[in-house]
Amino acid sequence: MSAQNPTSYKQIIYAERPDPAIIPDKTFKVQTASLPSSLRPNELLVRAHYLSLDAAMRSWLTAKRSYIAPVEINSVMRGYTIAQVLDTGAAVPRTKFKKGDWVTATTGWTEYAVIQDKWADKVDVPAGCTPLDFMSVLGMTALTAYFGLEEIGNVQPGETVVVSGAAGATGSVAGQIAKIKGGRVIGIAGGKDKCDFLTSSLGFDAAVDYKDPNWRQRLRELTPKYIDVYFDNVGGDILDACLARAAKDSRFVICGAISQYNAATPKGPANILNVISQRITLKGFIVMDYADRYDEARKVLAKWLTEGKLQRKEHIVTGGLEKAPAALVDLYAGGNTGKMLVEIAPLSEALPGNAKL
Ligand SMILES: NC(=O)c1ccc[n+]([C@@H]2O[C@H](COP(=O)([O-])OP(=O)(O)OC[C@H]3O[C@@H](n4cnc5c(N)ncnc54)[C@H](OP(=O)(O)O)[C@@H]3O)[C@@H](O)[C@H]2O)c1
Numbered sequence: 112m113s114a115q116n117p118t119s120y121k122q123i124i125y126a127e128r129p130d131p132a133i134i135p136d137k138t139f140k141v142q143t144a145s146l147p148s149s150l151r152p153n154e155l156l157v158r159a160h161y162l163s164l165d166a167a168m169r170s171w172l173t174a175k176r177s178y179i180a181p182v183e184i185n186s187v188m189r190g191y192t193i194a195q196v197l198d199t200g201a202a203v204p205r206t207k208f209k210k211g212d213w214v215t216a217t218t219g220w221t222e223y224a225v226i227q228d229k230w231a232d233k234v235d236v237p238a239g240c241t242p243l244d245f246m247s248v249l250g251m252t253a254l255t256a257y258f259g260l261e262e263i264g265n266v267q268p269g270e271t272v273v274v275s276g277a278a279g280a281t282g283s284v285a286g287q288i289a290k291i292k293g294g295r296v297i298g299i300a301g302g303k304d305k306c307d308f309l310t311s312s313l314g315f316d317a318a319v320d321y322k323d324p325n326w327r328q329r330l331r332e333l334t335p336k337y338i339d340v341y342f343d344n345v346g347g348d349i350l351d352a353c354l355a356r357a358a359k360d361s362r363f364v365i366c367g368a369i370s371q372y373n374a375a376t377p378k379g380p381a382n383i384l385n386v387i388s389q390r391i392t393l394k395g396f397i398v399m400d401y402a403d404r405y406d407e408a409r410k411v412l413a414k415w416l417t418e419g420k421l422q423r424k425e426h427i428v429t430g431g432l433e434k435a436p437a438a439l440v441d442l443y444a445g446g447n448t449g450k451m452l453v454e455i456a457p458l459s460e461a462l463p464g465n466a467k468l
Pocket residue numbers: 164165166167251252255276277278279280281282299300301302305344345349365366367368369370371396397398399442443444445446447448449450451
């Protein structure tokens with residue numbers, strides 16, 4: 112491999128099961144790893160630049176049946192990054208990957224990684240977009256918003272759409288898509304600044320600050336004709352309040368339940384019987400179910416982005432990989448507006464690639 116590549120680098124391993132809260136220095140540990148002296152035929156050496164922090168990460172730390180296996184103690188924490196190819200194995204076709212290409216991959220929480228070429232997705236940056244968009248407005252959380260609304264929400268013009276976790280990565284895109292589809296969109300988020308961001312910057316029709324003691328009353332006032340589509344990122348009391356406001360034949364897109372992820376005993380909604388009386392379709396989904404349609408969705412999202420109908424918003428934590436554990440805790444505390452990323456290495460340190468930065 113090239114003499115310019117480092118021989119050692121940092122990774123973060125999952126060290127101790129949270130009970131139930133993540134404690135950055137206990138749950139995770141930094142370790143130094145060494146790069147191999149040569150690559151196997153189908154391997155790529157990549158340098159990770161930005162790490163996605165995802166609400167689902169808390170569930171990956173718990174050993175129970177889920178949509179994906181838990182992370183094993185003492186292994187590198189699972190994570191999705193945008194990375195640049197530094198070197199390729201002898202059998203990797205240059206038409207597929209070459210030095211300088213941007214890829215997204217589940218490299219884990221690491222500065223460098225050696226991965227099999229079949230597990231890397233080459234980033235083909237559409238005009239008017241950037242590689243970083245593949246971690247936010249064209250990334251997994253945006254795809255989640257897209258498929259949740261496309262497959263379950265089915266927003267019709269004039270319908271009332273409520274989105275919780277609305278200022279976060281998934282919710283901010285879900286609300287904007289619902290607006291594009293002609294919905295009257297109400298976002299629920301924590302704090303005045305986030306609510307102002309939703310209405311002033313993203314074009315939501317109204318916002319509810321769930322940290323205000325009168326939030327339930329405001330939600331009632333804003334939904335006089337009830338809720339036709341609810342995109343749920345948080346579960347708990349907010350899901351319950353939205354069930355109480357559900358319109359007949361409404362669709363509840365059950366995307367996530369972040370309010371319950373750190374609870375020792377997650378709680379379900381008391382108003383569940385409204386599913387029967389109001390004939391609610393309440394359906395959960397996992398974005399990976401639509402993996403064969405990501406390209407199709409990205410084309411649509413990129414078109415909206417370049418047309419100015421969709422805004423990108425990232426919350427980038429700088430200072431390197433070591434910042435990831437504390438930043439993950441901050442995600443559950445609502446420290447982010449938009450997509451939370453950790454800058455492992457800035458784009459200014461990237462090799463000149465094929466994609467425009
Ligand atoms: N089904 C899927 O395939 C899929 C894929 C991706 C994500 N998701 C889900 O989508 C949701 C959002 O994930 P994300 O990665 O995009 O994170 P995010 O929304 O960018 O960040 C999490 C946000 O959750 C909010 N939050 C935290 N605790 C809360 C509580 N107790 N009550 C209400 N809101 C709370 C915080 O905002 P506030 O300041 O407003 O509280 C925080 O900013 C998660 O539930 C995640 O599991 C599902």
